[in-house]
Amino acid sequence: MTPLSWPQELTLVVAKILLFFTLILTLFAVMTYVERRVLAFMQFRLGPNRTGPFGLLQPVADGIKLFFKEEFVPPGADRWLFVLAPALSVVTAFLAIAVLSFGGSVTLPAWGLLPGWLQGREVALQIADLEIGVLYIFAVTSLGVYGIVMAGWSANNKYTLIGGLRSSAQMFSYELALGLSWVPLIMLAGSFRIPDIVRQQEGPLGLLHWNAVVQFPAFVVYLIASTAEVNRTPFDLPEAETELVAGFHTEYSSMKFALIQMAEYVNMITVAALGASLFLGGWTSPLALLPDSPAWFVLKLLAILFLFIWLRGTLPRFRYDQLMHFGWKVLVPIAALWILVTGGALLLMGGGAVRP
Amino acid sequence: MIDAILFYVFAALALGSALGVVAQRNPLYSAFSLIVTLCSLSAIYGLLGSPFIAVLQIVVYAGAIMVLFLFVLMLLGARREEAPARQGRALPGVALALVALLALQVASVILGAAPAAGTPGFEATTRKVAEVLFSVRFLYAFEATSILILAALVGAVALAKRQL
Numbered sequence: 443m444t445p446l447s448w449p450q451e452l453t454l455v456v457a458k459i460l461l462f463f464t465l466i467l468t469l470f471a472v473m474t475y476v477e478r479r480v481l482a483f484m485q486f487r488l489g490p491n492r493t494g495p496f497g498l499l500q501p502v503a504d505g506i507k508l509f510f511k512e513e514f515v516p517p518g519a520d521r522w523l524f525v526l527a528p529a530l531s532v533v534t535a536f537l538a539i540a541v542l543s544f545g546g547s548v549t550l551p552a553w554g555l556l557p558g559w560l561q562g563r564e565v566a567l568q569i570a571d572l573e574i575g576v577l578y579i580f581a582v583t584s585l586g587v588y589g590i591v592m593a594g595w596s597a598n599n600k601y602t603l604i605g606g607l608r609s610s611a612q613m614f615s616y617e618l619a620l621g622l623s624w625v626p627l628i629m630l631a632g633s634f635r636i637p638d639i640v641r642q643q644e645g646p647l648g649l650l651h652w653n654a655v656v657q658f659p660a661f662v663v664y665l666i667a668s669t670a671e672v673n674r675t676p677f678d679l680p681e682a683e684t685e686l687v688a689g690f691h692t693e694y695s696s697m698k699f700a701l702i703q704m705a706e707y708v709n710m711i712t713v714a715a716l717g718a719s720l721f722l723g724g725w726t727s728p729l730a731l732l733p734d735s736p737a738w739f740v741l742k743l744l745a746i747l748f749l750f751i752w753l754r755g756t757l758p759r760f761r762y763d764q765l766m767h768f769g770w771k772v773l774v775p776i777a778a779l780w781i782l783v784t785g786g787a788l789l790l791m792g793g794g795a796v797r798p
Numbered sequence: 799m800i801d802a803i804l805f806y807v808f809a810a811l812a813l814g815s816a817l818g819v820v821a822q823r824n825p826l827y828s829a830f831s832l833i834v835t836l837c838s839l840s841a842i843y844g845l846l847g848s849p850f851i852a853v854l855q856i857v858v859y860a861g862a863i864m865v866l867f868l869f870v871l872m873l874l875g876a877r878r879e880e881a882p883a884r885q886g887r888a889l890p891g892v893a894l895a896l897v898a899l900l901a902l903q904v905a906s907v908i909l910g911a912a913p914a915a916g917t918p919g920f921e922a923t924t925r926k927v928a929e930v931l932f933s934v935r936f937l938y939a940f941e942a943t944s945i946l947i948l949a950a951l952v953g954a955v956a957l958a959k960r961q962l
Contacts, residue, residue, distance in 0.1 A: 573923055577853045584861030595872055614865055
């Protein structure tokens with residue numbers, strides 16, 4: 443394969459960014475509908491079913507409604523930060539997508555409308571394969587707190603302030619467990635790169651090689667910590683409506699509210715995609731007989747997203763002290779111990795998989 | 799070419815936001831400006847070919863320490879700082895000393911030996927940082943630091959416990 447010149451490289455990257463951006467936005471719109479429908483069925487209701495066939499046009503209707511609602515900035519609010527906060531939330535949410543691997547690589551067809559230099563070329567379904575991979579996601583998600591803190595403080599309202607404080611404390615605490623749950627996988631793969639971690643889970647026994655099986659405690663810690671990290675039930679204390687009206691986004695309306703919602707869903711998709719790659723073997727097939735394909739990745743991603751909705755329909759909300767106890771005194775020690783166990787096992791089996 | 803443009807963009811951003819940290823009257827604005835400074839510095843580390851250092855900069859400073867700063871500011875109820883009525887008499891002296899220090903630093907950079915063109919700098923990839931950090935030379939200091947941090951942690955908990 444001839445190497446690409448830099449304008450070609452740039453075109454390819456921009457095309458990938460546009461593609462993944464639209465895909466994620468579409469998934470966001472679909473998720474708002476699916477979540478409401480699935481929750482409704484779990485609670486023996488019907489959910490939105492009036493707009494279009496089966497209510498499928500509901501996201502469009504929601505979008506139009508939010509777009510034409512009154513844009514309101516409460517008096518006494520800090521205008522600058524109040525407007526900046528939703529934008530910051532969305533930007534940090536979308537930044538994390540850059541290193542996500544959407545399922546290995548595909549070989550483009552050698553025909554059709556594609557320019558000649560792209561035909562028959564193998565293209566990785568990842569925007570940037572950074573050497574630091576998952577660490578980048580860790581860094582970007584840790585910046586996501588600021589959008590919420592800013593929103594909470596700038597609205598000049600007690601409920602939003604308490605919501606903002608709660609969420610920063612919560613995200614801060616569970617980030618630790620989240621990061622620690624990745625460490626054993628990084629030790630096994632000997633690399634921070636997401637594709638390397640996925641390849642490490644390949645094997646003749648299919649799904650028995652997945653980190654969800656081999657690294658079961660880390661998987662459980664990851665699922666719980668990531669649910670808390672994206673502020674979803676049972677960890678949705680920042681917006682506990684019985685206590686805080688709507689938490690940090692109480693004062694937001696119209697498109698600013700829509701942006702905050704978008705950031706939440708995009709974070710959820712990121713976390714699910716990461717779980718599918720790191721723990722469920724990404725694009726590798728669950729049965730050794732079937733071929734590996736990006737379709738597996740999409741299936742795993744949707745399965746984790748469904749799990750999030752399922753949790754929301756099932757579990758009651760934590761109390762705040764329970765949340766902190768659970769994060770610091772249960773999850774973090776389990777994750778740390780498991781790192782020790784993995785390290786010991788690697789030593790016994792001869793040094794682990796350090797890549798040259 | 800692109801590297802140079804990006805460098806100047808982030809350098810300008812870092813300087814501008816650093817000025818903002820000092821010039822803002824509202825402590826919360828200062829804190830947010832500092833976050834922008836830290837993030838631009840991280841981008842510059844990335845441009846220098848040290849992605850690991852870049853990420854550490856964000857995780858440790860922008861992600862962890864600044865959250866605590868904001869926490870304190872928000873809990874204490876940050877008020878707009880009013881300009882003190884009487885400027886300290888030492889102020890011109892301090893300003894002069896700082897300007898002199900800056901001039902000295904700029905001069906040392908300009909007059910100092912510039913690295914010959916084409917000499918590769920130390921690219922702090924994860925592997926290289928790990929190799930240096932866990933080499934015989936630094937391993938002892940590294941482990942001693944971690945014990946020091948642990949001791950500080952225990953101390954902080956002990957102090958806070960008395961208050962509770």
